[in-house]
Amino acid sequence: MAKPKTPELPNPAAAAEYLIDSWQRSILFLDVMRRRAAQYEEHAAEVAPNVLDYKAELLVDGRKLARPVNYLLTRIVPPEGVAIDARKRPFVIVDPRAGHGPGIGGFKADSEIGVAMKAGHPAYFIGFLPDPVPGQTIEDIARAEAVFLETVIARHPEAEGKPSVIGNCQAGWAVMILAALRPELFGPIIIAGTPLSYWAGTRGQYPMRYTGGLLGGSWLTALTGDLGAGIFDGAWLVQNFENQNPANTLWTKQYNLWSKIDTEPERYLEFEEWWGGHVTLNAEEMQWIVDELFVGNHLAAGDIRTADGTAIDLRSIRSPIVVFCSRGDNITPPQQALDWILDLYDSVDDIRAWGQTIVYTVHDTVGHLGIFVSAGVARKEHDEFASNIDLIDVLPPGLYEAVLTPKGETIDNPDLVTGEWVMRCEARTLDDIRALGCNDLAEERKFATAARVSEINLALYRAFAQPVVRALVPPPLAEAMRRLHPLRLSYEMFGPRNPWMTWVATEAERVRGHRAPVSAENPLVGAQAMVSQSVVEGLDAWRKVVERLSEETFHTIYGNPALQAALGIDPSSQKRPRKAAESKLHEALVGQRIEELAADMTRGGLAEALVRALIWVGMARNVVDERGFAAIRRLREAHPASRQISLADFKARVREQYLMLIVDEEAALKAIPSLLPTATEDRRAAFDALRGVVEASGAPGDALTERLRRVAALFGLGPELVTNRKAS
Structure with a gap:
């Protein structure tokens, strides 16, 4: 970031102009906070809150299935002027249940839903209600989504191909699990920003993967669920995302609104409606996710089994798998999105032998949420995937990278290109995946050690502490603690229960009638930018120190040969601790x-x-x-x-x-x-x-x-x- 020029000292008139503008911006900022709180309460009061930009028609209510769940299948009603071709395969978008409510896949016109319908495909959406059905499990949700896909298939007998399913973030691994159990239900699968190899990463980057080990494993997840009286508050997941970028969380997001108060409020409120739509999970659901995926990393190795003993082997998937990830994503970096391929296969010939087609594309800069939300991404990557989904479906088995280049004016046969970009699927090898960065055997052993420590600590917690915690936390107390979560308080403190907000609303109306924006040439505007940049740089420096300390602490503790040996991890082993079994x-x-x-x-x-x-x-x-x-x-x-x-x-x-x-x-x-x-x-x-x-x-x-x-x-x-x- 280029540093702003050193501002000149202001004259009294410039200082007065800036002070008036700052006061007005502050009042309008508080008014946006008031509107944000009102929006939060209105959204939470809805029966099925979502942020879809499209009208949706309910088809299947998961609460009425044999094993009820809080998931819903809806048909997206095409907007006026959008033509749907009955011969084209339907698209089914599955949104993540990772602390926020549903709708991010259809948040804007330029979205996954939007580009699918633009290409003539019928679109369906799998969302969920804020609260889980008591007793529902991850496996129950997978069975429900199988019913949803069967419903979609039955509605499109003329379609050339099974539904293409898009799984965003957390929904991506859920889609992959179902595709391994019911491969006949799927056309091409697109997993966007989805972690599948949870230990993977690069030294000096992406420190979120160390969190489980540094906290001693999943016992803290169990404690959080017990403090919620059997309910895990999704606001804690959102808090984890916030903690990854303290500069944005504590300063940039608010400063950007305050400094652009005349143009930014509507965009800010639109995003905050989704960001503040916190949902809950059953404690058992969250415990399964953390034990089996985040800390245990069992999915790619085929170590997860259903209730009837069926092994979930991702090599059983018969549909093409499209992996969309980004180097700018610190939640799901490319290694976590792609290194499951190294866990499952020894070579591209091995991929072919299993009859699988895997296509990946790596964006250079977009962040985690931008993969689903960014209009630029939707108009490029998602647009090309939707337009060329049949091409992806007929690719021969193997590993490919989807490379997008501008169509331009000199390209041969431009009439054969559907959009503004030309998609080429170029053959790749496992070495291309390794070149993105991956763990060596020593690092794999450290994560395996952390997983063993997690199992021990969880067992100790369940044996000695869990009965006491559960006895001390009745449901009313758990509900009160949920309402006091810092993220919820950040909304509610500006709500109608705060008597000062009435004055803010009145004053904001007066300010709008006498708005006097400061001129861009005012030297104090430059000083303001310098102060903001200094705050961001300070918070970024703090983040980097914490990340470096966290990484070194993890490697020091779990790299100890004595600890590894005591937990049954051979420090000299040359085998990957997590590797899919040969068949x-x-x-x-x-x-x-x-x-x-x-x-x-x-x-x-x-x-x-x-x-x-x-x-x-x-x-x-x-x-x-x-x-x-x-x-x-x-x-x-x-x-x-x-x-x-x-x-x-x-x-x-x-x-x-x-x-x-x-x-x-x-x-x-x-x-x-x-x-x-x-x-x-x-x-x-x-x-x-x-x-x-x-x-x-x-x-x-x-x-x-x-x-x-x-x-x-x-x-x-x-x-x-x-x-x-x-x-x-």
Whole structure:
């Protein structure tokens, strides 16, 4: 941040002008605080509070299910002028229940819901009520969301593909758990800002991952739940977010409002309606989240089981997984969003063997909330994902990075691009994930040690302290303590119960009638900016010291070889403490599948030959471009016979032909002539279509041209068809 210029000393007139403006801004600031408090109480009084910018129609009330939960399925009513295509797969947005209320996924017109409907997709929203149903569990919520998805699927029999589900933050891991248990319900899954590898990170950054170890584990979660008489107050989760950036929490947010009081209030109040919509969880729900995920880090390793003993293995997911994260996110940094891939797989071939497609994109600057809220992000990343969701669905198994580049004026075939950006899915390896930063084995052992300490401390708390705490905290006392939470008090202290607020409202009206903003040239405005910057720098310096101390303390305590050995962690072990188990059954099934693919290389017809040849030619680029898929879509629309092939059938053929090339490339290529029709004109028409798809993404280079020549030979055609475009 550039430092403001040193201001000149003000003259008396400038000083008077600034003092009047400061007084008026302060009164108007207090009035915004009054309005904020009134908004808070009005929002809390609603039966189903949310901040959706769209009209929603209730379809399924989770409280009426066999295992009732406080979740709801709603259909988003398209705004006037928005056309929905019944053939397009629906989008289902699931909002996080992480202390705030629902609606952030449809907070603005430029939002996940907005861009989905803009692309012609029906949109549904899974939200929740402020208070949980007594006794509901995380597993109950997953079962309810399965019912919700079944309902959406039944409503769209004409749709080409299962619903695409977006899970924001906490909702992302919940969606992944359900997708592992019920993979048949899902189309492509988009997880935005979602932590799945909770120990991951980079030294010197992202200190939130050390919190559980520094607090001695999850016993404090149990204590908080007991102090709430079985209810965990989500305001504590929001407080954790606030603590990550004290400069913003204690100063910048308020200063920005005060200094821009004539333009900022409406935006500020709009966001505060969601930020202050605190919800609660059952203590058992929060305990499960902390033990199994935040501290235990059991999800990626497949160590979590349902009530009936079913292991939750993320490798069971059959839908493409799109991971959206950001380097500017200190809540879910890229390592926590992506390193679960390293826990599950040994190589990209391993990903392919499990039949999974994983696409990721890493934003450079946007913060955690900006991933869901930022209009710029919605108009770019989410817009491209929504527009190209079918392309993502048919990608061959593997690991890809979604790279977005401006369409510009010089790009080839701009008519094949749906938005202002061109999306390319570029093949990546696990080394690309490691390059973003990951734990070494020593760090993994430290977190494993912290998890063991957490288990011991929780057991000690439950044995000796929990009965006493529960006996001393009846529900009325717990409710009183919830109302006294600092975050709630920050709203209520400016509410109608404060008699001074009546005077503030009256004075604010008078000030608006005599508003005299200070001129930008006033030297005291520059001094004000300098003071603000000094406060921010001081708070940032304090934060960095605390973060550094926290990190060093964690590594010193849990890196102690004696402590590790005492807790059963081998300090010299070269194995990751959390690693998904190998499956002999899966290995046998893969071997059987390889034999089937080898036997089927000569089976099929022109469609199989075209798909196989197209994939092989495209492998030279190592990139899948949205323009190529758009060209395929146009061909499909232009030929009635092609329209009879569903998207699901096309996806199955792409995967099968791709795997044949992986199993035995030469054998798969040599089998192509046996799949082609005998008529030369049919082969030539097919080759022209293939070449058109390849050239849709831009002029082919030498490698692609050479492959096109070989395909022409396999089709029984001359090489001049490749070099002479007009010949066709």
